[in-house]
Amino acid sequence: MEAVKTSEKTTLQVKRFKPSENPTTNFFTEERGLKAWLTTVDHKKIGLMYLGAVAFFFALAGFLAIALRTELWTPAKTFIEADTYNKLFTLHGAMMVFFVLVPSIPAALGNFILPMQLGAKDVAFPRLNLASFYIYLIGAVFTFIALFMGGFDTGWTFYTPYSSDGDSATVIWVTLGVFILGFSSILTSTNFMTTIHKLRAPGITWDKLPLNIWALYATSIIQILATPVLAITILLLSLENIMDIGIFDPAKGGDPVLYQHFFWFYSHPAVYIMIVPGFGIISEVITTFSKKTIFGYWAIALSSLAIAFIGFLVWGHHMFTSGQSPVATTIFSFLTFLVGIPTGIKIFNWVATLYKGSIDMKTPMLYVFIFLFLFSIGGFTGIMLGALSVNIHLHDTYYVVAHFHYVMMGGTLMALLAGLHYWWPKMTGKMYNETLGKVAATLIFIGFNMTFLPQFVMGAQGMPRRYYNYIDQFTPFHQTSTVGSYVLGVAFLIILYYLVKSLMSDEKAPANPWESRGLEWQSTSPPDLHNFDHTPVVINKPYDYHRPMEEFQLGLAVEHNGHGEAHDVDVKETEQENS
Amino acid sequence: MGRLFDFMLPENMSPLTADYTDGLFHFINEASTIVLVGITIALIYFAIRYRRKSSDDKTPVITHNNKLEITWSVIPLFITLIIFSWGYKGWLNLKAVPDDAYEIHVTGFKWNWAVSYENGAQTLNEIHVPQGTPVKLVMKSRDVLHSFFVPDYRVKQDVLPNRYTYVWFQAEEVGESQVFCTEYCGTSHSNMLAKVIVHEPDDFKNWLEMNGGAGGSGDPVEAGKELVNLNGCQACHSVDGTPGIGPSFKGIWGKEESLADGSTVTVDENYVRESILNPGAKIVAGHDNVMTPYEGILSDEDITNIIEYLKTIE
Amino acid sequence: MANHSATHPAHVQHHFVDSDQQFESAKMGMWVFLVNEILFFGGLFTAYIVFRAWYPDLFTQAAQELNKLWGGVNTIVLIGSSLTVAMAIRSAQKNQKRGLELNLLFTIILACVFLVIKYFEYEHKLHLGIAPGSFWNPTPEILAELSHPKANIFFSIYYVMTGIHGLHVLVGIGLMIWLYIRARKGHFSSEYYTPVEITGLYWHLVDLIWIFLFPLLYLIE
Amino acid sequence: MSADNHTHHIATAKQLWTVGIALVILTLLTVVVSNLPIPSPLDIIVALSIALVKAFLVAAFFMGLYWDVKFNSMLLIGAVVFFILMVSVTLLDTLYRDDVVPSF
C-alpha cells in the first residue's frame, strides 16, 4: 500500500490491483438470460446490443449497396426498375448514415468503453441509456413501416418539394422515424457529456483524459447542438406532408432552399459526428501498437473541439449550386477550408507518433494505416469540393459519392473496424484469428479502392449521382466499381466468419493482450459487472508507455466517500511521492 | 496540356467558363498527391524501420514539438488560402455574365427541359446556341428542384420552382454537348437529358428564323402533336403502346380506363381535359400520381388540339 | 459488490459516490438537455426570422389577428407558474412537505389555465378559418384584412411554434402531477429533491420560450 | 467543495417574489410599449430587450444560475450563441439573394 497525496487536505490510500486472468465472474455471467439483457442498465450490455443492431443495419444497407452496384452493371435496366433503384439508394444512404454511422462508434463502442476509460461504474444516467437504445429501435421500426408501405425515394437528404408532394404517407413514417432516432443520439450525448464531467475516477484531470474521451466529448457537443435542429427540420417536413404547412414548399409560398439550410445545419456537423469518434479510436490504437506516448496530446485533443466548432459554420458548402446568395457562398467556402487544418494536425501528429515507436502490425493497427491513407484521400477530395468553381462542376456527381465513401467508409468504418478488433478481447473475452483478420483487412483495402477510385474519375467526367441509367461512356468505370463492391462483400463475410467463430471458441483472451496502458485494459476481460473490482486511481497520463505497468494498476485501498471530489489528484505531487 | 490528371476531365468546350476550374482541379490534385505520397511513404517507412522487435522494446518519450505543430498548421493554411482565392475567382467568373450574352429561357419539369427563344421558337431537350457567343440561360422549374449541368462547360445550376436562376457559357466549337439533370427529381431523373447544339452563328440565325413564331400550321392534329412533343408528354406517355410511367396514348380514345379507386371511366373530352389540368383527380390503376398539372401552361385551345391528336393515335 | 457500502442512502444509485455527485450530475444533464430544447425551438425561431425579414408587412398584418390581451394574460399565468415552481423547490429544500405539495398544485392549475386560454384562442381562429396548412380557409372578412398572399405561412409558423410550446406545457403538467404524487408519498426531502429541481428547470425553460414567443408573435407590429 | 460541507443554495421567498413581480411588471410594460407609436426597427429592439431582461431574471434566479456552478451558465450561453450563429449565417443567404429577371 502506498499513500498518494491528493491535495492539501485529503490523502488517498491506494493499492495495486492487477487484473486477474480468466475471471470467474463477469458482466456476461452475472445477469443472464434474455430478460436480463433486454432490461439491463449496464452500459456494457447496452453497448453490445447497439453493436449487434448496428452490425445488422450495416449488413442490410451493405446488401442494398451490392444490389445498387449490380443494377449499375449495365445502363438502363439490369435487373430492377428505376423506382426500385431510387428507393434502394435512399434506403442505403439513410440507413448507413442514421442507423449505422451516427450511432456506431459513440453508442456501440463508446457506450462500452467510455465509462471504463473514466474508471466509472456506469454512465451517469443508466436508465436513460437503455431508453436511448429502445428509442433507436422504435425509430427503426418506423422506417421499416415506411418500407413495407412501399418505400420512399427522396434520397437521404429529403429535399423539398420533391419530398413534400407526391407519395407522402411513406415519407411521413420515415421522417418520424428519423425524428425519433434523433432523440436517441440526443440522450446518448447528454449522458456522455455528464458522465465525462461528473464521473471521472480520482486522479483523472482534464489533461489525463484519454483522447478517445476527448473525441467523444467533442462529438457529444456537436450532437447536442445539431441534432435538435434535425429534429425540428424533420418535424416540419412531416407537417409539410401531413398538412401542407408550406414553410418549405414553393407551391404554398415557402422556400425550398431554406429547407436545405435547415437540413445541412444538422447534416454537415453530422459528418463530424461520424468521423470525430473515429479519430478517438485511431489515437488509442496507434499509441498501443507503437508502445509510445502520443505525439501532441493537446493538439489532437483541442483540434477535435476546433473541428466541432468550425464544422458548424460550413454547412452551405452543400448548397453552392442551390441558388443561395453569393455572400453566403463565399463565406461558406472560405470556412470549409479551415476545417482541413485541425484535421491535418491530427493526421500529422499520428504519423509523428509512429516515429521511433515499437510498431506492431496487428489487425487493428493495419486498419489504422488503411484509415490514414483512405481518409486522407477523402479529406483532400473534400478540399477539392470546397473550392468554389470546382464544386460547381463536381457537385452531385459521382465525385461526391466517391468523396463521402472515402471519408465515411474509408474513414469512420475503418476506424470502427480498428476499434472493434482492438476492443474485441475486452468486450467478449475472446480472441479472433489474427491471420484471417489481416487477410480481410487487405481485401477490404483492395475492394474499397476498386469500388470507389473509378467513381472519382467518372464523377469528374460528368456522371451525375442518383442515376439509374447512364450514358455508355461510363460503362467500364461502373463495371470495375461493381466488381470492387463484390470483393468488399467477400471481405465482410470473412470478418463475420472469424468473429462469430471466436465467440464460439473456448479460448480465452488475456486481460490486456496488447499491453496497453489504457484504463479500460486494467480490468479483467470481459470486465466485471461494475467494470472494476476497485475504484481506480489514475496518476499518469493515459499514454505514458515509458512508465511501468504497475503504476497504471492502482485503485483505492479503502472505500472512500470523496470520490467525486478527488478529480484533482495532483500529478506532480504524486510523482514525487512515488519516486 | 498533358497534365497528370487530364484523363479525369471531359473535353473543355467553353474555355471562358472552364479554364479556372480545370486549372484549380489540376492544382489540387497535384498538391494532394504530393502530400498523400509524403504521408504514405512516412507510414510505410516507419512501419518497417520501427517494427517491433521484442515485447519489451523501449520507446523514447517524445510528447510534442511546437515548431512542427506550427509548420503543419501554417503550410496547409497557406495552401488552402490559395485554393480558396483561386476557386473564388473562378466562381466570380461563372457568375459574371458578359453584357452581350444571348439570352435563352429554359424550364425544367419532370423529366424534360423546355427551351424557348426570344422570337418565340421552342424546342424540347435541345438547346440551340450560336458558336463563339456568350449564352445566358435563364431557368425556372415547373415542379420540383432540378439542376442543369453541362460537364463540357463546367457549369451547373439548380433550377427552382419559385425563382429564376441562370448559367452562362460560350461554346467555341460547333458540335453537341451533353446536358444532365443533377438534382434528384424522381423516377426518370436519370433520363432527364438534353443536348446543347452549337451552330455557326449564321446557321443559328437561320435555324431560329425557321422555327420562330411557333404553331401556325392551323391543323389541330398537327398542332396537338407539336404540343405533345414540346411539353414532354412523351417522357411518360408512349404513342406506340410501350408501357411507361403514364399510360400509353396508343388506342386511348374511348377506352374504358380502370382507376386506382376501383371505379372506371371512359376516356372522353372531359376526362382528358381533367387529366391534363388536374391529373391527381383520377388516378389510373397501376400508376402513381406523378404527372405535373398543366393548369396555366396549356390553354383550352391547346387542350382541344391535343385531344384531336389523341383521337388519331390508334 | 463492495461498492454498495452501507453509507449509501437509498436514493443514491450504485454508480454514484454520494448524493451530491448524483444531484450535480442530474442537474447538469438537465441543462444539457435544455441546450437541446433551445436549439430545437431555435430552428423555429430561425424560420420565423427569415420569413419576417422577407415579408415584414405580412407579420404586422397578421399580428392584428392575435389577441394581445389573452397573450398577455397567458404570459403572466406562465410567470406565475414559474414562481410557484421556484417556491416548490424552496419548500423541498426546507423540508416543507405541505408547501411543496401546494406549490406543485398551484403550478398544475396555472399550467391548465394557460392551456385553456390557448384553447380558446385556437378555437376562435379555427372558427374564422385561420387554420394551419391545408385547413387554411379564412372567411371573406378575414381575407379582406389578411390580404397578404403568404398569410398562410405566418399562421403555419404561429401554429407550429405555439403548438409545440403547448405540447411542452402538456408534458410539464404530466411531470408536475408525477411530482405531486411522489411528494404526497413523502419521497422528497431536503436531502433528496433532485426530480423537483430538474423538472423545475424544464418548466422555467418553457416559460423562457414563451417570454420570447409573446412579443414576437403578438406584439411586434 | 466536499460532500459534507456543501449545501445547496436556498433562495429566500422574498427574492423569488421580487423576481416574479418584476417579471409581471415587465410584461405589462412590454404590452404598453407595443401600443406606443414607436418607429419600425426600434419597436422590435425595445420588445426584445424587455424579453431579454425577463429571460435573464428567469435564468439567473428562478433557474438558480446565479448561485450555480459556472458551467451550467456556459451551457445556456453556448446554446444561445449557436442559435445566433444559425440565424445570422442563414440570413446571409436569405437577405442577399440575387434576383434574376428574364429579359423577354
Ligand code: HEA
Ligand atoms: C465522415 C464524413 C465526412 C467527412 C469527415 C467529410 C469531410 C469533409 N468534406 Fe465532405 N461530405 C460528406 C461526408 C464527409 N465529409 C458527405 C456524406 C457528403 C455528401 C452529402 C450528400 O450530398 O449526400 C459530403 C459532401 C461534401 C461537399 C459537398 C459536395 C457537393 O455536394 O457539392 C463538400 C464541399 O465542400 C465537402 C467538403 C468536405 C471537407 C472540406 C471535409 C474536411 O473535413 C476534410 C478535412 C481533411 C483533410 C483535408 C485531409 C487531411 C489533411 C491534411 C493531411 C493536411 C493537409 C491539407 C491541406 C493542405 C488542405 N464534403
Ligand code: HEA
Ligand atoms: C456509412 C456510409 C456508407 C457506407 C459504408 C456505404 C457503403 C457502400 N456504398 Fe454507399 N452511400 C452512402 C453511404 C454509405 N455507403 C450514402 C449516404 C449514399 C447517398 C445516398 C443518396 O444519394 O441519397 C450512398 C450512395 C451510394 C451509391 C450511389 C448511388 C447513386 O447515387 O445512384 C453507390 C453506388 O455505387 C454506393 C455504393 C456503396 C457500396 C458498394 C458500399 C460498400 O462499401 C458496402 C460494403 C458492405 C457490404 C457488402 C455489407 C456486407 C456485410 C455482410 C456480408 C455482413 C457482415 C457483417 C458484419 C461484419 C457486421 N453508395
Ligand code: CUA
Ligand atoms: Cu430533373 Cu433530376
Ligand SMILES: [Cu+2]
Ligand atoms: Cu459537409
